[in-house]
Amino acid sequence: ACGGGDGSGGGGGNAAKEANGADKGGSSSGALKKVTFWHAMGGTNQKVVEQMVTDFNASQKNVQVEAIYQGTYDDLLSKLKASMGSKDSPTLVQMYEIGSRFMMDSKTTTQMQKFIDMDKYDLSQLEPNIVSYYTHSGKLDSMPFNTSNAILYCNKDLFKAAGLDPEKPPKTFDELQKSADAITKTGKASGANFAIYGWFMEQLLANQGAEYVNNSNGRSALATESTVNGDAGIKTLTWWKNLVDSKAAINLGRKTDDSKKAFSAGQVGMILESTASLKGLVDSAQGKFEVGTGFLPKPSDGKEGGVIVGGASLWIMNDRPDDEQKAAWDFVKYLASPKVQAYWHINTGYFPITKAAYEDQTVKDNMKKFPQFQTAVDQLHQTKSNSATQGAVIGVFPEARQIVEGAIEEVINNKKSPKEALDGASKEITSKIQQYNKTVKQ
Numbered sequence: 506a507c508g509g510g511d512g513s514g515g516g517g518g519n520a521a522k523e524a525n526g527a528d529k530g531g532s533s534s535g536a537l538k539k540v541t542f543w544h545a546m547g548g549t550n551q552k553v554v555e556q557m558v559t560d561f562n563a564s565q566k567n568v569q570v571e572a573i574y575q576g577t578y579d580d581l582l583s584k585l586k587a588s589m590g591s592k593d594s595p596t597l598v599q600m601y602e603i604g605s606r607f608m609m610d611s612k613t614t615t616q617m618q619k620f621i622d623m624d625k626y627d628l629s630q631l632e633p634n635i636v637s638y639y640t641h642s643g644k645l646d647s648m649p650f651n652t653s654n655a656i657l658y659c660n661k662d663l664f665k666a667a668g669l670d671p672e673k674p675p676k677t678f679d680e681l682q683k684s685a686d687a688i689t690k691t692g693k694a695s696g697a698n699f700a701i702y703g704w705f706m707e708q709l710l711a712n713q714g715a716e717y718v719n720n721s722n723g724r725s726a727l728a729t730e731s732t733v734n735g736d737a738g739i740k741t742l743t744w745w746k747n748l749v750d751s752k753a754a755i756n757l758g759r760k761t762d763d764s765k766k767a768f769s770a771g772q773v774g775m776i777l778e779s780t781a782s783l784k785g786l787v788d789s790a791q792g793k794f795e796v797g798t799g800f801l802p803k804p805s806d807g808k809e810g811g812v813i814v815g816g817a818s819l820w821i822m823n824d825r826p827d828d829e830q831k832a833a834w835d836f837v838k839y840l841a842s843p844k845v846q847a848y849w850h851i852n853t854g855y856f857p858i859t860k861a862a863y864e865d866q867t868v869k870d871n872m873k874k875f876p877q878f879q880t881a882v883d884q885l886h887q888t889k890s891n892s893a894t895q896g897a898v899i900g901v902f903p904e905a906r907q908i909v910e911g912a913i914e915e916v917i918n919n920k921k922s923p924k925e926a927l928d929g930a931s932k933e934i935t936s937k938i939q940q941y942n943k944t945v946k947q
């Protein structure tokens with residue numbers, strides 16, 4: 506499917522120069538330390554990452570970071586697996602949230618908690634929901650970096666043309682069906698498109714309080730079974746299919762890039778997409794139409810739920826020399842600092858992981874100018890943390906996501922009913938989980 510940071514969002518400009526630099530960090534004395542940082546931020550978000558690296562390198566004399574773009578999140582994971590145990594492994598790796606369990610089980614990383622304890626780093630300055638996602642058994646395994654959730658993007662001009670209130674994006678499945686119908690009926694565009702991206706399913710399930718796997722989403726004990734075929738999944742796929750069958754929505758396949766292109770070209774009225782794309786989508790619509798944003802929809806009778814922290818976090822690899830790992834920690838602290846998080850947020854749409862970033866004047870000014878940036882923040886803050894919204898922890902999550910994408914396709918393409926497709930997916934995921942668990946327990 507699609508990877509992360511696939512090209513939208515971002516912007517140029519200067520990153521913060523005054524963030525807490527590594528020279529305060531305590532580790533780096535003596536010779537210059539080189540840190541190799543593998544990441545998956547493409548397109549304009551890549552430029553933002555590179556700017557932050559340049560600024561960090563210029564802010565102190567002890568550590569030099571080299572950022573290497575490794576393709577999509579999936580590509581990066583494959584390359585990392587291939588590098589494990591070789592001399593080509595990086596010092597620091599950005600890993601999407603669904604790769605977390607694999608990283609922990611691989612035993613190739615140094616727990617971030619070690620550096621936090623060593624430095625008496627104050628974790629309370631970070632957003633609690635975000636920290637909680639990456640915390641297992643009370644310890645933080647990796648440092649959150651780019652954090653997102655999925656939101657609804659609306660073309661406000663198409664809403665007006667369809668006689669809809671552009672200030673009121675649909676909140677429920679039924680409302681979305683009606684709004685999309687109305688837009689399609691104008692003959693100007695298709696009402697909606699959702700890329701067949703397993704992440705959206707994960708988010709839509711959590712939004713209905715549903716877990717993806719058993720054992721409290723794999724957080725109270727290793728997950729042993731998939732639960733994607735519960736009522737929430739069936740309801741979601743039934744709605745999605747009806748949208749397409751009734752021509753309220755159009756299917757454009759798996760790539761989120763295709764969905765974004767259609768939205769930016771004014772060909773569809775609504776899409777689901779990561780907040781990572783907010784800056785890019787707002788910029789590309791300028792002069793053409795106004796972009797509105799709304800929360801992820803849910804069934805009107807859906808159970809209480811919310812969104813899962815998406816995006817990726819940073820992992821320090823344990824086969825690198827200690828001083829190199831400490832140098833990576835200095836860079837990690839820099840990235841988490843309020844000024845740098847403010848810069849990152851404004852230029853991408855990822856939200857700040859550090860609470861104080863919201864107090865930064867640049868963030869306040871940006872929110873005023875682009876109120877769309879508030880939606881994901883509110884959606885995150887209104888989400889109550891529970892095992893559904895904390896997200897699943899499974900070693901085979903990347904594979905599970907692709908299996909679910911296959912199931913969505915089977916339903917949209919009339920090959921199977923939602924129940925049949927999800928039962929099949931669930932069985933396949935369960936079998937993969939059980940195989941994986943055998944290897945972990947050995």
Ligand SMILES: O=P(O)(O)OC[C@H](O)CO
Pocket residue numbers: 508509510578601602603651652653654704779780781814815816817
């Ligand atoms: O595209 P991103 O970075 O918002 O990430 C979306 C998903 O969480 C990746 O697994």
